[in-house]
Amino acid sequence: MLSTRRSTDIATGVFLAILGLTAAVGSTGIGEGAGGQLHPRTFPMMIGGLMVIGGASLAIRAAVAKSGSDKKIAWPDRSGWKLLSIAMAGLTVYVAISQTLGFIISSLIFVPWFIRYFGRYSHMMAWSCAVGIAAFIYLVFIRLLQLTLPIGPLSILG
Amino acid sequence: MEAWSSLLDGFSAAISPYNLLFALIGCIAGTLVGVLPGLGPTAAIAMLLPLATLLDPAPAIIMMAAIYYGAMYGGSTTSILVNIPGEASSVPTAMEGYQLTLQGRGGPALGISAIASFVAGTLGVVGLTFFAPVLARAALAFGPPEYFALTFLGISLVVSLSGRSLGKGLLSALLGLLTAMIGLDPLSGVARLTFGSYQLMAGIDFVPIIMGLFAISEILVNAEKKTKMLLEGKNIEWLPTWQDIKDTWAATFRSGFLGFFFGLIPGCSPAVTSFMAYDMEKRFSKHPEKFGKGAMDAVAAVEGSNNATASGGFVPLLAFGIPSGPALAVLLGGFIMYGLQPGPRLMQEQPQLLWTIIASMYIGNVILLILNLPLVGLWARMALIPFPILGPFITVFTLIGAFSLRYSFFDLWIALLFGVVGYFMRKLEFPVAPLVLATVLASMMETSFMQSITMSRGSLLIFFTRPISAAFMVLTILSVASGMLLIRKAKAKNIELDESDS
Numbered sequence: 001m002l003s004t005r006r007s008t009d010i011a012t013g014v015f016l017a018i019l020g021l022t023a024a025v026g027s028t029g030i031g032e033g034a035g036g037q038l039h040p041r042t043f044p045m046m047i048g049g050l051m052v053i054g055g056a057s058l059a060i061r062a063a064v065a066k067s068g069s070d071k072k073i074a075w076p077d078r079s080g081w082k083l084l085s086i087a088m089a090g091l092t093v094y095v096a097i098s099q100t101l102g103f104i105i106s107s108l109i110f111v112p113w114f115i116r117y118f119g120r121y122s123h124m125m126a127w128s129c130a131v132g133i134a135a136f137i138y139l140v141f142i143r144l145l146q147l148t149l150p151i152g153p154l155s156i157l158g
Numbered sequence: 159m160e161a162w163s164s165l166l167d168g169f170s171a172a173i174s175p176y177n178l179l180f181a182l183i184g185c186i187a188g189t190l191v192g193v194l195p196g197l198g199p200t201a202a203i204a205m206l207l208p209l210a211t212l213l214d215p216a217p218a219i220i221m222m223a224a225i226y227y228g229a230m231y232g233g234s235t236t237s238i239l240v241n242i243p244g245e246a247s248s249v250p251t252a253m254e255g256y257q258l259t260l261q262g263r264g265g266p267a268l269g270i271s272a273i274a275s276f277v278a279g280t281l282g283v284v285g286l287t288f289f290a291p292v293l294a295r296a297a298l299a300f301g302p303p304e305y306f307a308l309t310f311l312g313i314s315l316v317v318s319l320s321g322r323s324l325g326k327g328l329l330s331a332l333l334g335l336l337t338a339m340i341g342l343d344p345l346s347g348v349a350r351l352t353f354g355s356y357q358l359m360a361g362i363d364f365v366p367i368i369m370g371l372f373a374i375s376e377i378l379v380n381a382e383k384k385t386k387m388l389l390e391g392k393n394i395e396w397l398p399t400w401q402d403i404k405d406t407w408a409a410t411f412r413s414g415f416l417g418f419f420f421g422l423i424p425g426c427s428p429a430v431t432s433f434m435a436y437d438m439e440k441r442f443s444k445h446p447e448k449f450g451k452g453a454m455d456a457v458a459a460v461e462g463s464n465n466a467t468a469s470g471g472f473v474p475l476l477a478f479g480i481p482s483g484p485a486l487a488v489l490l491g492g493f494i495m496y497g498l499q500p501g502p503r504l505m506q507e508q509p510q511l512l513w514t515i516i517a518s519m520y521i522g523n524v525i526l527l528i529l530n531l532p533l534v535g536l537w538a539r540m541a542l543i544p545f546p547i548l549g550p551f552i553t554v555f556t557l558i559g560a561f562s563l564r565y566s567f568f569d570l571w572i573a574l575l576f577g578v579v580g581y582f583m584r585k586l587e588f589p590v591a592p593l594v595l596a597t598v599l600a601s602m603m604e605t606s607f608m609q610s611i612t613m614s615r616g617s618l619l620i621f622f623t624r625p626i627s628a629a630f631m632v633l634t635i636l637s638v639a640s641g642m643l644l645i646r647k648a649k650a651k652n653i654e655l656d657e658s659d660s
Binding site: 005008009012016019020023026027030031032038040041043044047048050051054055057058061073074075076080081083084086087088091092094095098099103107110111114115118119120121125129133137140141145147148149 | 191194202325326328329332333335336339343345346348349350351353374377378381382383384386544545546547549550551553554557558561562565567570571574577578581585586587588604607608611
């Protein structure tokens with residue numbers, strides 16, 4: 001359905017106009033500041049308004065355009081969408097489990113999965129990379145740079 | 159003459175093995191934090207402050223200063239090789255440098271970046287040596303109207319770079335401004351567009367946004383295509399040729415001057431100068447059509463301006479004790495820790511220390527060139543790693559970089575969200591640069607606008623009655639007009655082509 005530049009520009013324009021409208025309406029609830037010439041809502045409301053105008057004009061121009069608007073968008077095919085969804089799901093799970101398991105353990109799960117799924121490399125290769133990255137996180141980020149990264153259950157090791 | 163003899167005295171102290179050692183440590187640490195995405199020089203200097211207390215003032219400050227300008231050298235590496243700009247100032251480098259990597263020219267791009275950083279960084283130190291007090295006084299003429307006009311000019315330049323997608327560039331900038339409005343109002347502290355979420359009260363930082371738009375969307379694009387190698391079937395070059403150096407020297411010098419002068423202005427982010435240098439080079443370039451597809455002169459311009467801005471930032475710091483950014487504010491803390499207050503009195507009371515630091519910056523730039531050039535081939539080999547192995551490394555470093563900024567998991571979700579936004583922006587041909595720069599500059603733009611309006615009691619004429627701000631406003635109008643003219647020309651050309659086709 002959204003396969004040409006015309007249709008995607010119309011859809012994006014409408015989406016951005018709605019986003020701008022939401023921001024403009026949302027900014028009406030912004031409270032009074034501590035004085036000054038302008039209210040704190042001035043900028044968000046102005047930008048929201050400009051987005052409504054910009055989004056609407058993008059949609060309208062795409063709708064009435066004569067040339068160049070039938071250009072195809074390079075969307076992925078069915079297997080591309082599947083791979084994209086799986087990569088996104090993998091990233092989401094990685095961020096979600098990092099909060100409880102910490103970055104080292106989460107990376108030990110995420111890295112070999114990614115290498116095996118997208119590259120079909122051997123277990124040996126995948127696990128070597130995972131251990132290497134976990135060691136790098138510990139030695140460089142935690143020990144050398146002293147970043148307080150969450151380490152989850154590993155914190156019991158002190 | 160006096161500057162020459164003082165500088166020579168400074169060199170004699172700076173080349174002592176003890177001071178050289180700490181300049182080297184600072185350069186290595188700076189390069190390392192520059193290479194690791196998200197970890198800026200501010201955090202690195204702050205981390206090393208406790209170590210600095212064990213040292214004498216000269217080696218401690220030499221080391222901290224070296225971290226600052228060393229990070230500028232390192233920042234280009236991941237931008238060029240894997241499309242992860244760790245800082246907003248590296249975004250134009252990523253836009254051009256990564257395209258060069260995909261053409262097998264990542265090595266030459268890294269080499270040119272190191273050479274441009276050296277040349278422009280040294281130019282900046284020359285400016286610092288001979289013109290510091292005079293230039294610093296001029297920079298202090300900048301008030302809120304000038305800051306607003308400068309930020310407005312910066313954003314309009316980037317929007318005008320969008321070429322035929324000017325409307326989409328404008329929408330991209332508006333989206334960036336809107337994102338930056340979320341959180342507490344910078345002047346009154348009132349919550350805006352948070353919709354009751356306490357996590358949104360802290361606002362949305364631009365670093366996770368950049369990480370998402372570039373690195374995460376890169377992962378998604380390559381995952382979709384099941385890419386095996388980034389450089390499949392490409393001839394790979396490891397080092398820049400003389401032709402590359404000849405093609406980029408003018409860009410390096412131009413951006414060096416631009417970066418240094420804007421670096422003098424307190425609060426002027428290197429992101430502004432790097433985008434300005436990028437825009438200026440596109441207008442000067444003999445091959446503007448290469449911009450966006452891998453332009454070597456753009457890489458030289460952006461990296462040169464970054465480093466010259468870093469050197470320029472030392473002028474207001476040393477002349478008046480005014481830090482022009484967060485990293486220099488921490489460095490100022492380092493001075494104060496030793497009971498030293500940078501400014502005119504320090505110049506009179508501790509000239510030896512001051513000139514030793516300035517001389518060490520010349521040496522530091524040479525150390526960084528020597529450190530970075532031999533590493534170019536090694537770094538460039540990173541692009542030979544198969545994507546299924548490189549991908550998770552990029553993900554982990556990107557997300558840890560985004561997390562380490564505020565130690566917030568919320569920032570990781572923001573990075574993922576903007577990864578998806580970046581993916582769709584690529585597909586739908588929306589330029590990313592206006593969004594990035596608008597996010598970075600929004601707070602300064604709004605604050606300076608509000609302050610200006612308060613100064614003028616509500617009159618917008620204040621932006622046109624002060625000479626510097628009026629000049630910036632005129633440049634803004636000219637840049638928008640030239641952008642529109644370019645679109646008109648391109649459209650006319652297309653119509654001609656269409657007619658000749660039929």
